[in-house]
Amino acid sequence: MTTHILLVDDNSKLRRLMKLTLEKEGYDIKEAEDGEVAKDLFVEHHFDIVLTDILLPDTTGIKLLEEWKEKKPNVCYILCTAYGDVEDAVQAMKLGAFDYLTKPIKAEELKVVIKRAVDWVRLNEENHYLKKVFKEKRQLHDMVGISEKMKRVFDMVHKVANQTITVLLQGESGTGKSRCAQAVHLESDRKEQPYIEVNCAAIPDQLLESELxxxxxxxxxxxxxxxxGKFEAAHKGTLFLDEIAEISLELQAKLLQVTQNKTFYPLGSNEQKQVDVRLIAATNSDLWEMVQGGTFREDLYYRLNIIGIHIPPLRERTEDLPLLIEQMIQEISEEQGQSYQLESGLLKQLSEYSWPGNIRELYNAIARAAVLSEGNILKLEDFPNEFKQTVKSDNAQETGELQDEAQLGEDFSLTDRLQSYEQTAIEEALRQARGNQAQAAELLGISRQSLLYKVRKYQIER
Structure with missing residues (x-):
């Protein structure tokens, strides 16, 4: 995505040098020698970043900032000031400037500040997108989504909520079946009554009968x-049996009785109990396949599967990922008492990962990142290895393809080749030095300060 920058300065030589420097970095540049031209360009074109001198022939950069910041708050404003003119810089920052540069401007300092500004713009755009999508979302208690598949889930929940029939939730592990069960209960007229969950896989079979x-x-x-037992405790309310495929055939027979007649006998008792319980069951197994294999009762299958709701995996509802990520970050921020956000570009990478562990894996990954982050910005290095390796592999493949194209093209200059070689050499030195920058600098025959500058220049992960 091309970044559009407006340069405003009456010094044509400086303006030209800044333009050449930034165009080499791939930015689209437009120039203005005074405030009047700048205002016309600002209205006619879209800009991500405005870099303006404070002193202009017909106005000041401060006045432009005051006028434009109110109209377009998402544009990143950077001001240039004469050396030592601190008061102007402080005033600019108070008015909402992102940063300021002191003249004479050094090319490398200019590139670093613009790179930071680009990251701010991208992060701002992602947050704006999330807020916009969040307004359009459909939410059912803790379940969110805008995908067609989740809309169908929400519609089914609304339709069955006030019925007494049994519901079978099916879907891969971690897709949110327990949240869906809670949503059915909370949408029903039983919502003020008990809601009890039992994970059938977590309780040994010999104890599960007495538990139920x-x-x-x-x-x-x-x-x-x-x-x-749990059936009696859930009287008038809802009982959610998760991992229903794990119960034994013997216990399935007793469960069949309570689903049919609403009656059961406690273990070791001849006294029949009667209950009014809404039953919801869930599994990540193919129950019909188990029926055919003789490990699940066919009659119980039909009693449980009166209404079946399939919860789709994340890879089939990628439109919902930004919503889920934002929801989880909000939850974790509230728990930790700190407002977290993703670094620029990371939302796209998170949304492109397949998340085989579904919502559970996604939540755990974000919670882990929040714990490991050094500040409130969650970065790629804070996430689990399996995610980082997938992202790096994809990036490496894209980089390799781009380099191959560049080497074959006519525009792959000597400078580009030397920079590419330099970056590779620095990465190899850091690898050999196991990340020790002093040792890596010694291997390369340069100062540690030079190495740090080049690491930032090439955005090498330390």
């Missing part, structure tokens, strides 16, 4: 008093 149905005093060694 309770037990009578003396039912087994250690049963010194009667105990209610």
């Amino acid at each position: 149905f309770g037990y009578a005093k003396g039912a087994f060694t250690g049963a010194n008093q009667s105990q209610k």
Whole structure:
């Protein structure tokens, strides 16, 4: 994406030098020698960054900043001031300038400040996009989405919420089936009644029966008093059985009875209990395949699957990723008491990753990044290795393709070749020195200060 910059300065020589320097970096530049020309250009064209001198023949950069900042707050404004003119610089920063440069301007300092400004602009654009999308989102309690597949999920939840029929939620691990179950309960007329979750895979099968149905005093060694089960505890409310495919055939028979008749016998008791419970079940397995394989009862399958809702994996609802990421960052920010945001360009990389672990993996990755980040900006290096390796592999492939094209093209100048070689040499030295910059500088035969400058120049990860 091309960055558009407006240079405003009455010094034509300086303006030309800045333009040449920035055009070599790939930026699109337009020039103005005074405020009047600058104002016309500002109205006629879109600019990401405005770099203006404070003293102009017909106005000041401060006045331009005051006028333009109100109209276009998302443009990044940088002012140039004479050496030692601190008061003007301070006033500019108070009015919302991103930064200032002191004359005489050095080419490398100019490039560094503009690069930082570009990062600010991109981050601002991403945040603006997220806010816009967030306004258009559809939300059902903790579930968010704008994708067609999630809209269908929301519609199904609304349709079945006030019915008493059993719902079967199916989808890969980590897709948010438990959140969907909660949404069904909270949308129903049972929302003021108990909502109880049971993970059938987390409880040994010999204990699961007593957990669900309770037990009578003396039912087994250690049963010194009667105990209610989850079905009885969820009376008038909702019981969510996650990982339903993990229960044994023997327990499936008892579960079938309670789904059909709303009755059951506690373990070790002859007293029949009757309950009014809304049952929701979930699985990441193919229950019909298990039925055909003889490991899941066919009659129970039909009782559970009266209404089936499929929760799509993240790779099938990529439009929702920015929403989910923003929601998770907000949640983690509230928990940690610090406002986090992603570094420029990272949202795009997060949105392009397949997230095989779905919402659970995404949340854990962002929570990890928040813990490891040195400030409130979450960076690529703060994320898990599997994500970083995928991103770096993609970037390396793109870089390799670009370099191949450049080497074959006529415009691949000697300067470009030398810079490419220099970057490779620095990366290799840092690798051999295991990241020790002093040792790497010694290997390269340059000062540590020179190495730090070149690392920033080529954006080499340290």
